Amino acid sequence: MRIGIDVGGTFTDIIGIDGRGRITVRKIYTTPADPSEGVVAGIDKLLKAAGATARDAETVVHGTTIGTNALLTRNGVRTGLLTTEGFRDVLEIGRVQRPPEGLYDFNVDNPPPLVPRALRLEAVERIGSRGEVVTPLDEESVARAAETFRNEGVRAVAVCFLFSFLNTAHERRAREILQSKLPGEFVSLSSDVCPEFREYERTSTVVISAYLAPIVEAYVDRLSSRLGDRFPDTQLRLVQANGGAMRAAAAKGRAVHLVNSGPAGGATAAAFLGRAVDEPKIVAVDMGGTSFDISIIDEGMAHVTTTAKFDGYPIKIAMDDVNVIGAGGGSIAWVDRGGALSVGPQSASSVPGPACYGRGGEEPTVTDANVVLGRISPEYFLGGEIELRKDLAEKAVRQRLSGPLGLGLEEAALGVLRVVNANMAKGINAKTVQRGQDLREFALVAFGGAGPLHAVEMAQDLNMKRVIVPPFPGAFSAFGLLVADTRHDFTRTVMKEEIDPAWLGEAFGELEKKGVAELEADGIAKKERRILWSADLRFEGQSYELNVPVERKAKPDVKTMLAAFDALHERIYAFKSVDERTVLVNIRVTAIGVSPEVELPRPAKGTKDARAASKGRRRVFFAGAGWTEAAIYERSKLKAGNAVAGPAVVEEEISCTVVPPGTSLRVDALGNLVVDLREGK
Secondary structure, eight states, rough: OOEEEEESSSEEEEEETTTOOOOOEEEEEETTTHHHHHHHHHHHOOOOOOOGGGGOOOEEEEEHHHHHHOOOOOOOOOOOEEEETTTTHHHHHSOOOOGGGGTOOTTOOOOSSSSSHHHHHHSSEEOOOOOOOOOOOOOOHHHHHHHHHHHTTOOOEEETTTTTTTTTTTHHHHHHHHHHHHHTTTTEEEEOOOOOHHHHHHHHHHHHHHHHHHHHHHHHHHHHHHHHHHHTTTTEEEOTTTOOOEEHHHTTTGGGGGGGHHHHHHHHHHHHHHHTOOOSEHHHHHSSSSSSEEEEETTTTTTSSEEEEEEEEEOSSEEEEOOOOOOSEEEEEEOOTTSSSSEEEEOTTTTTTOOGGGOOEEEHHHHHHHHHHSSSOOTSSOOOOOOOOOOHHHHHHHIIIIIHHHHHHHHHHHHHHHHHHHHHHHHHHHTTTGOOGGGGGGGEEEEESSSSHHHHHHHHHOOOOOOEEEESGGGGGHHHHHOEEEEEEEEEEEEEESSHHHHHHHHHHHHHHHHHHHHHHHHHGGGEEEEEEEEEEEETOOSSEEEEEEEOSSSOHHHHHHHHHHHHHHHHHHHOTTTTTTTEEEEEEEEEOOOOOOOOOOOOOSOOOGGGGGEEEEEEEETTTTTEEEEEEEEEGGGGGGGEEEEEEEETTEEEEEEEEEEEEEEEESSSSESSOOOOO
């Protein structure tokens, strides 16, 4: 079996596919103290359900939040920064810009540097803008810095020298000195982690990598050991922020590449689905227990960025452009000092969890609101594995919300759903409408345990054309790990205006050699390898660049590359500067190992009549309609071609889909639940 594991804030999702293409899905509570415990227990649970043994676990592909959570909670290790003399305050100065989300809020500021000023030390050295040595490295200054780091209890050191991406000699020698003076401590070089220009972003990236490295390395070692003891024949791979997988050994020195690892699985899965159903424009949303992840899929490809921020900190690596907000089934609803209803970003997580879990939680959550309104069946949560306490959900909503707000029980619960839907819609607008996209052209692909509960009403509010709920939505991000290719990204800053095709091919070739070496280390056969070349270009004087593909040959066609940039610039900005010089800023190589082909299981064909999947009726509360008798269906019994008219709820083991009054749902050939919202308009 090939197994995908997505560790979330509340549940750990496990999905496996065997040699005959059969897919098995299970969920287990996340174990926050040590997520590897839940991972191993979840694999055991999955194998038992599939009738397999421990030796059948051939490959485990893991999306981890260990680095993400450490960064969000500021629980990384004590880190030092060694930089060029005169540049210790780059992290503090940044871009001299206020956070865009708080432009007019005097109480909002950029997050404090992960390295305090006392631990930002300087080395006497200087590399020039053409890679030449201006000032030789003063090794004694590095040794003095190492002594300070040791006295201050520093666990990791980030090294970022000026123009080291053009000449790595000083950084590499500094690492040798630091490792000799600080044996056992981690040293991260900017020339390894982010060999690109832009001093602030490069410094921030290497600092984050060092800040997280010991934590990630300890987790990977612990998980590898547990898996090796329990599943002796398995191979562990970790998914990166770019949506590609890499072997566990390679992940140890690339901690920053695992930030946003889990959400990247959802973007990969949604891109896979977009290609399968030929849906060109998709907003993919993963609503789990703690967070709501938003990604954009265009023509079957997830958007990738190299200029992302995570929790306010720039990260300059290739990563899926996923926006994460604090909105999930476990998000806590509360009344603020002004008497307004708010939801999140705080979450009840898995411990103690929503009130209805009966594990000690007393705060009302989004899941509690759905239980109160009849949208989740207390007897069929996780297929009946966990019985929810509706009485505890009602108690929490009544005491914490209904009373303070002066509302009835149902009105308060419905208010929770309206607020969380508005929060999620705001996040979607930020990724689309605020970037000039028209949401009427998009389909909403909703997954995660809670996503299908809210999808249709949210898409109606946003005036989107269609909602698609894929098979096994509660573990769809984990499915994305199964279809994730092995991937390694390499870049080099060149800053050239006059571009010689022979030189360009040679420069790309050097990066390609590194990519091929990584794929060989991953054990990827030649026939399964793909190499992609691309370039970042901009007009002279511009501050930012656009990426275009480059033909992979000994002498790439420079004119074609420049024409592609002109066309892309005109499409995005509605103009092109034909009289301006074009600058080649970076060259990029992506080395891909194509993963084994996976097919979604197809349901049996049927007619529009869905009565064979009926489970009866129950009362569900809807806005404008109140308590309504809704038809209840079992998804596993639905056939391709079946149609369901709202009000209805389609239940399955790890999620359920709400079909509001006035809408209808159909089952397509791949078993997706599709709600068309623009019929007759």
